[in-house]
Amino acid sequence: MVELIIWTIVKILFILGFTMTLAGVLTVVDRRESSMIQDRIGPNRANLSGDVWDLSKRWRFLGLLHLLADGIKMIFKEDYSIKSGNRWIHTFAPVLAFFPGLVILSIIPFGGNVTLFESSTNLQIASFNSGILLAFAFSSIAVYGITLAGWSSNNKFSLLGGVRATSQMISYEVVLGLTLMGIFMIYGTLELNAIVQGQQALKADGTPDLIFGFLPKWGIFLQPLAMLLYVAAATAETKRAPFDVPEAESELVSGFFTEYGSMKMGMFLFAEYAEVVIFSMIFTTLFLGGYHVPYLYDSGFIFPFNWGTVSMNPTLIGFIQMFMFLLKTLIVAWGHLVIRWTLPRFRYDQILKLGWKMILPLALANIVVTAIILSII
Numbered sequence: 001m002v003e004l005i006i007w008t009i010v011k012i013l014f015i016l017g018f019t020m021t022l023a024g025v026l027t028v029v030d031r032r033e034s035s036m037i038q039d040r041i042g043p044n045r046a047n048l049s050g051d052v053w054d055l056s057k058r059w060r061f062l063g064l065l066h067l068l069a070d071g072i073k074m075i076f077k078e079d080y081s082i083k084s085g086n087r088w089i090h091t092f093a094p095v096l097a098f099f100p101g102l103v104i105l106s107i108i109p110f111g112g113n114v115t116l117f118e119s120s121t122n123l124q125i126a127s128f129n130s131g132i133l134l135a136f137a138f139s140s141i142a143v144y145g146i147t148l149a150g151w152s153s154n155n156k157f158s159l160l161g162g163v164r165a166t167s168q169m170i171s172y173e174v175v176l177g178l179t180l181m182g183i184f185m186i187y188g189t190l191e192l193n194a195i196v197q198g199q200q201a202l203k204a205d206g207t208p209d210l211i212f213g214f215l216p217k218w219g220i221f222l223q224p225l226a227m228l229l230y231v232a233a234a235t236a237e238t239k240r241a242p243f244d245v246p247e248a249e250s251e252l253v254s255g256f257f258t259e260y261g262s263m264k265m266g267m268f269l270f271a272e273y274a275e276v277v278i279f280s281m282i283f284t285t286l287f288l289g290g291y292h293v294p295y296l297y298d299s300g301f302i303f304p305f306n307w308g309t310v311s312m313n314p315t316l317i318g319f320i321q322m323f324m325f326l327l328k329t330l331i332v333a334w335g336h337l338v339i340r341w342t343l344p345r346f347r348y349d350q351i352l353k354l355g356w357k358m359i360l361p362l363a364l365a366n367i368v369v370t371a372i373i374l375s376i377i
Helices: 002-037 065-076 087-098 100-107 132-152 156-179 181-187 192-198 224-237 262-287 314-340 348-376
Strands: 048-051 054-059 113-116 119-122 300-302 309-311
Touching (some): 002 065, 002 100, 002 119, 002 262, 002 314, 065 262, 087 100, 087 132, 087 262, 100 132, 100 262, 132 156, 132 262, 156 181, 156 224, 156 348, 181 192, 192 262, 224 262, 262 314
Antiparallel strands (some): 113 119, 300 309
């Protein structure tokens, strides 16, 4: 019992620490990436002087000190309360928008079995048969935080931003679930770790179960259309460009958090990057084989076309799989940031049209085609 509690605490601290750290780093990477795409210098003002008497020597650490500067600014910036509207809901709304998404981390498998000090555990905090449905349930709670933030501010721009966010997120939550139906049908489960195991399994004779003899059965190969639709729907759910109309500065000042400052506004901004990390983790789990490395199984590498096998220590395999999951998450998160600085912002009517008239029919067609192919096979 004590061993289980210790492992659970360690896993919670690890995955939470990784998510929060990466979300913070992404705030700087986003600015650095935008500067490279737009041919600008980028963040370089936060620095450490090399000598108190010689300010010409400065260390900028690739702009990472801006992360520390932003944190200090948010903490010590004046926190004001609105004179009109609902003050209690105005204060509680950022909390409601930020914390429910973190619960999703508990069901994401970020590695296989690892053994330390003769104690073994599976690198997943909690396993539920409902799996991804539980993730959708908690992510939908964030909608209430954004809606209440816009309403309680008693500001027309905030209210319009909250209404936009509500209709957009509710619309794309419906689409988001349908885009993943093909994955659930193929692997026959909603439990995330079982889906990961199904993407890299062995046949009854012990040989790898591969597509065309060399491709792993990852979701990106079995459901390429679902992958594209999921990326579009998940980007709309995170409210990032080109789907950032709930907080469009050219139209609504800052949208639903116009009347927020200090750490309250910081929670909204930080929640956005945390959602990017969580989206990247779910995408990695469902479409990129999760923590699996191609041809690496519990006993070691088993290469296709009878090219041989390489036995490896199970503990080493566990750490390699965990590192691979984190690496895939980093790559997907980086790609997600590229989308922001590549596509122009959609009009609000175009966003709803894309969701209801384009992604939804394609998702339904993908379900039908997948069902037909499975019945034939």
